[in-house]
Amino acid sequence: MTAQAPAYLDYAATSPVDARVAAAMSECLTLDGVFGNPSSMHQHGRLARERVERARAQAAALIHAEPQQLVWTSGATESNNLAILGTARAAARRGRHLVSARTEHKAVIDPYHRLEHEGFQVTWLETDGQGLIAPQQVREALRDDTVLVSIMHANNEIGVLQDIEAIAAACHERAVPLHVDAAQSAGKVSVDVTRLGCDLLSFTAHKMYGPKGIGALYFAPARRAALQPLVFGGGHERGLRSGTLAVHQIVGFGLACELAAAAWASDAQHCERLRARLWQGLQAIEGVLLNGHPTQRVAGILNVSFTGIEGESLLMGLSDLSVSTGSACNSDSDEPSYVLRALGRDSELAQSSLRFSLGRFSTEADIDRAIAAVTREVRRLRAILP
Amino acid sequence: MNDRAMTAGDAVVPLDPLGPQVRRLFEALAHAGEPRAAVANGGATPANATRVVSGDAGRERRGTRVKFTLRLAGDRLLEVRYRAYGCPYTLAACEWLARRLEAGGRALIGAPGEWAQELRIPPARMGRLLVVEDALRAALAAAGLPSTDS
Numbered sequence: 428m429t430a431q432a433p434a435y436l437d438y439a440a441t442s443p444v445d446a447r448v449a450a451a452m453s454e455c456l457t458l459d460g461v462f463g464n465p466s467s468m469h470q471h472g473r474l475a476r477e478r479v480e481r482a483r484a485q486a487a488a489l490i491h492a493e494p495q496q497l498v499w500t501s502g503a504t505e506s507n508n509l510a511i512l513g514t515a516r517a518a519a520r521r522g523r524h525l526v527s528a529r530t531e532h533k534a535v536i537d538p539y540h541r542l543e544h545e546g547f548q549v550t551w552l553e554t555d556g557q558g559l560i561a562p563q564q565v566r567e568a569l570r571d572d573t574v575l576v577s578i579m580h581a582n583n584e585i586g587v588l589q590d591i592e593a594i595a596a597a598c599h600e601r602a603v604p605l606h607v608d609a610a611q612s613a614g615k616v617s618v619d620v621t622r623l624g625c626d627l628l629s630f631t632a633h634k635m636y637g638p639k640g641i642g643a644l645y646f647a648p649a650r651r652a653a654l655q656p657l658v659f660g661g662g663h664e665r666g667l668r669s670g671t672l673a674v675h676q677i678v679g680f681g682l683a684c685e686l687a688a689a690a691w692a693s694d695a696q697h698c699e700r701l702r703a704r705l706w707q708g709l710q711a712i713e714g715v716l717l718n719g720h721p722t723q724r725v726a727g728i729l730n731v732s733f734t735g736i737e738g739e740s741l742l743m744g745l746s747d748l749s750v751s752t753g754s755a756c757n758s759d760s761d762e763p764s765y766v767l768r769a770l771g772r773d774s775e776l777a778q779s780s781l782r783f784s785l786g787r788f789s790t791e792a793d794i795d796r797a798i799a800a801v802t803r804e805v806r807r808l809r810a811i812l813p
Numbered sequence: 814m815n816d817r818a819m820t821a822g823d824a825v826v827p828l829d830p831l832g833p834q835v836r837r838l839f840e841a842l843a844h845a846g847e848p849r850a851a852v853a854n855g856g857a858t859p860a861n862a863t864r865v866v867s868g869d870a871g872r873e874r875r876g877t878r879v880k881f882t883l884r885l886a887g888d889r890l891l892e893v894r895y896r897a898y899g900c901p902y903t904l905a906a907c908e909w910l911a912r913r914l915e916a917g918g919r920a921l922i923g924a925p926g927e928w929a930q931e932l933r934i935p936p937a938r939m940g941r942l943l944v945v946e947d948a949l950r951a952a953l954a955a956a957g958l959p960s961t962d963s
Contacts, residue, residue, distance in 0.1 A: 735873070737876070737899055739900040739901060740901050740903075740904060743831060743901040774874065774876075775873055775874055775876075778876070811895075811904075812896060812897075813879065813880040813898060
């Protein structure tokens with residue numbers, strides 16, 4: 428008898444590739460497929476270029492943009508780096524002030540730290556206790572020399588959705604561009620760059636049933652000239668990102684976007700129902716706390732803390748679940764989640780948090796296994812507390 | 814996460830970060846009867862115990878707290894029980910020490926560096942073992958015993 432595979436409840440970390448996406452990708456690898464270099468002028472190249480441009484149109488449609496407003500990258504991390512470093516460095520003579528939030532993903536925080544080393548000054552906004560940034564905070568942080576604001580759409584740890592429309596309006600009052608990391612929201616909620624009013628938006632394939640290693644950066648028409656490339660060597664992607672295009676990954680990303688555009692609403696409904704079931708089951712455990720705003724959030728993420736529980740021991744006891752934790756296991760650091768600390772959780776609660784993230788293939792049986800396993804482990808660890 | 818954790822970053826994660834011995838000891842806590850972790854009613858300190866002493870160290874806020882309870886007949890250790898709040902390495906080390914002490918007395922336990930080597934505990938977690946050691950020393954001192962047989 429084989430042991431049952433762990434229930435996968437970590438879709439915010441990555442998602443499995445949809446079988447239809449994998450099939451489309453495999454058509455772009457071998458001699459009998461579309462394997463050419465899209466920069467080549469011969470027929471193999473033209474066929475590959477056609478697939479790449481079709482994918483660009485599919486990805487642009489998901490966020491209601493024009494195809495020429497997208498540049499391919501290796502994922503949201505590179506998109507964020509290009510948006511932040513590319514914008515700030517290009518604008519350095521005009522100003523050296525930047526604004527972002529303490530709860531951003533490291534792929535935003537680290538480029539901002541890099542710019543601090545280069546002489547820029549960053550205003551780090553604090554969230555309220557539920558993880559939200561008020562547009563007025565952004566308004567008050569802007570200065571005459573502010574050249575960029577970065578605020579994520581959905582937080583990767585707690586799932587809270589920021590009011591990007593209102594934040595963009597505040598930025599535009601001072602003609603400051605807004606960059607949005609939408610890695611956790613694209614394909615999960617409606618993302619319309621025109622309605623949101625953002626100037627730059629990062630998104631990635633592997634959070635929406637596409638392959639790892641491919642993403643895109645959207646830029647509003649006026650931003651193209653104000654974006655300095657990070658990678659040189661051939662002038663691909665209109666000079667913004669040199670390097671031979673990974674046709675199979677781009678094709679997979681494009682199809683994943685098309686599928687997400689058709690399925691995100693029903694996926695969200697499915698995740699919402701399962702998340703409610705999970706939260707109801709976990710609430711039977713004494714001392715469980717919800718992290719983040721209860722309703723202003725993406726459907727698939729539930730982050731909870733348990734009083735009196737050491738997070739790493741909890742996670743290690745949950746061997747039949749694949750979930751993420753706010754503790755620092757497997758790292759050399761003992762620091763608990765900086766996002767939960769920014770929300771005002773003490774280090775003990777921040778460390779005892781679990782992030783459940785649900786997706787298209789999650790089932791009620793997964794949820795019931797999770798409730799049973801967490802209940803058992805929390806009881807076991809509490810039973811041996813000093 | 815973790816991304817880190819949760820998410821956090823893309824650190825290289827070993828297949829099982831705990832290692833086989835720590836994993837075995839950690840999972841033993843789930844099986845009633847086998848582990849030395851004290852049960853909720855106060856632990857295995859029967860009413861007919863000749864002498865019961867305890868020692869504790871650490872704080873939950875700092876990530877680790879351990880309490881050892883010893884039952885003795887004269888200078889002879891009969892039972893060693895513990896309660897702990899801490900990471901899997903902490904819990905496994907407590908379980909391992911309790912078993913060793915019951916099996917052969919203080920000579921078998923050595924110093925934290927030796928426990929770390931035996932259990933393959935990473936250097937970053939050595940601070941937690943020091944809390945375990947402090948709790949054990951406090952319990953042995955309360956029993957009027959030296960920390961090692963010498």
